[in-house]
Amino acid sequence: MITSLHLKDFKNFQNAKIKLGPVTTLVGANGSGKSNLCDAFRFLHGIGRGYTLAQIFGGALGVGGEKVWEGIRGGAVGCARHGQEGFAIKLETLHESGSDETLVYEINVLTPKAPHEPTVRQEQLLMEEEEVYAAKKESLQDVQFSLSLAGLPDGNWDIDDKSPALYDAWKLSQNVEEEDPSGVIDLNEAGYLLGSLESLKSCLGEIRFLDLVPDQLRKPCAPGQSVLGARGENLSGVLQSLLKEEKNSQVLLSWIDSLLPHEIAGIEVVPVSPSTVQIALHEPGGNMVDGDRVSDGTLRFLGFLVALMTADPGELLFLEEVENGIHPSRLHLLIELIESQAQHRGIQVILTTHSSTLLDFLNKQSREHVYLIYRDRENSSGMVQQVMALPEAGNIIEKQGLGKLHASHWMEDSTLFSLPDPEGE
Ligand SMILES: Nc1ncnc2c1ncn2[C@@H]1O[C@H](COP(=O)(O)OP(=O)(O)OP(=O)(O)O)[C@@H](O)[C@H]1O
Ligand SMILES: [Mg+2]
Incomplete structure (x- = not known):
């Protein structure tokens, strides 16, 4: 399960963090950044599928020449916040469902204007704060990565900055034993850490967007x-x-x-x-x-x-504007369906909605994971606010219902009086 996402200079988000639950709901005005958050997950999904950066941003073709991947709205340059030449994304996920071992993955990408290609500046995976791998360039001009992979002596891996290193690190981890017949590596220790590469790769590769x-x-x-x-x-x-x-x-x-x-x-x-x-x-x-x-x-x-x-259990489904085409009197069924499947089958769901009616049907646990996406009044950058953490939210929601507050602009107005998230970096 993905527990949090942190964006720096990605699209309209200068610095925004969101904690995810089994069912996470994103609300906010048109153009506030909900689909931009979806694009961030698509970027991560592209990494899990082993694409190069050019493919992730621009689209990928299958062996028969058919389009198998759409690319990301705005391409590489459009993913960096206006005026910036790159972005960073950090993700926290649990090693396996049911475990409380945390993986922290971070990637920092440069997105220069054409004719230059997007490149990875730096990338890292930690498990329980121990480094699984880190890839970085000696200088911005460098094409080759220096990659350190848990348990392996630093090698001259043939890896360049055109693709995220996760896929290469995962492939290398598959044949660590063959790489080291002399037995210099502590395979137990390394194996424990390297197992997390498989876990992260499938966690990202299995995200689905409907x-x-x-x-x-x-x-x-x-x-x-x-x-x-x-x-x-x-x-x-x-x-x-x-x-x-x-x-x-x-x-x-x-x-x-x-x-x-x-x-x-x-x-x-x-x-x-x-x-x-x-x-x-x-x-x-x-x-x-x-x-x-x-x-x-x-x-x-x-x-x-x-x-x-x-x-599959553990899979993340991203559903945009779920209410489309469903009568308000039946939206409770849709929410019941999503919540019950998330709970019984261990699936994680992120949904975006403009429906106040739908919000009223969320159960108590899902209400904790409703986030308002809005624009900062001063610099217009995208902000993420947990609705339940707004001043007096618990009481007011109890009395008036989430839907009414959503429709009345109360959430946006209340952000004026909310304190910054103490965990925000
Ligand atoms: N690179 C960027 N830098 C700054 N802002 C950007 C960038 N790319 C997109 N945006 C802003 O994000 C807005 C689009 O946001 P998004 O598509 O996420 O809206 P939304 O919340 O999904 O809205 P809707 O409810 O209408 O679908 C654009 O109008 C633009 O203002
Ligand atoms: Mg949208």
Whole structure:
């Protein structure tokens, strides 16, 4: 589980830290920086997937020339705060779910204007404050990194500053034994630290971003899929795999039945061509609503349901503007779904929302992790404020409800009277 994120000069954030819970909710005016925070997680996800910086910022192609990664809004230069030539991101995560060993990862990136490429200036991973690896350049002009990796004598690793060193360090850690047949390395000690590279790489690589689009959700697709695409691709194929278990069918049906105002007798996935399948809903009396006619909101809800039911424990899901297309009277279902899956399956969720109604449905634990993203009145940089830490927040929220305070601008106004976070660096 990722426990905190600290941004320096990333997009509109000069210096902002956010602590994450099982369910973290980001609210704030248009243009305050919620999606910029999402971009920071996308940057980290790109590192976990082993991309170069040019690919992370600009997009990556697969072996067949198809786009497998979108790049980040604004590219490298757009990720550094206006007037800055780089940014830093620090992340804290637990080594394994259930453990309390903390990993701290930090990367500092230079983003010069074209024709120069973005480069890594410095990078480090600590486990329980012990260094797992550190990569740095002797000077800004240097291309080669000097990399120190736990337990290994300093070597002349062939690593340059065009890619984050995490992936290379992880690969090196895989064959430490072969690297050192003489047995100079204390493999027990090194192995303990090096195990954390795998943990961080998969933690970052498994972050998922969902921006579900009804047209993608309803499209027929190949059967037997296991992963829902970021825009909802493959919904029917993943659903088909889930429906093979009777227990899953019951769960899916009961959620959709609660969502819709009319009764649903069954959810099915049916062939629509020799190579594709598509979702269909059964109504009582034998009517069948095929995928082309299922409503947009139903599809989006199903998309979230399927994504949460198929996420691996420990995975982080980033969901932007979750309320889109869902009727306010049904938003409690969406929140119940997210909170229950986060709790029972050990998934972590970050959501952004503009819905005051949705905020009123958050449970007590999730309310602790509602953050207001706003602009500093003096220098306009992005600020992150835990809503429960605003003066008198507990009492006022108890009396008026979070939604009403959200809609009335109370949160923004209260930041005028809040003290700076003592942990802010
Ligand atoms: N490199 C940068 N330096 C400073 N500010 C930036 C930078 N890049 C983006 N911004 C600011 O961030 C704003 C966009 O923020 P973002 O997309 O995160 O908003 P949001 O909170 O998601 O809003 P919405 O609710 O409308 O989606 C831009 O309007 C711009 O002012
Ligand atoms: Mg946004």
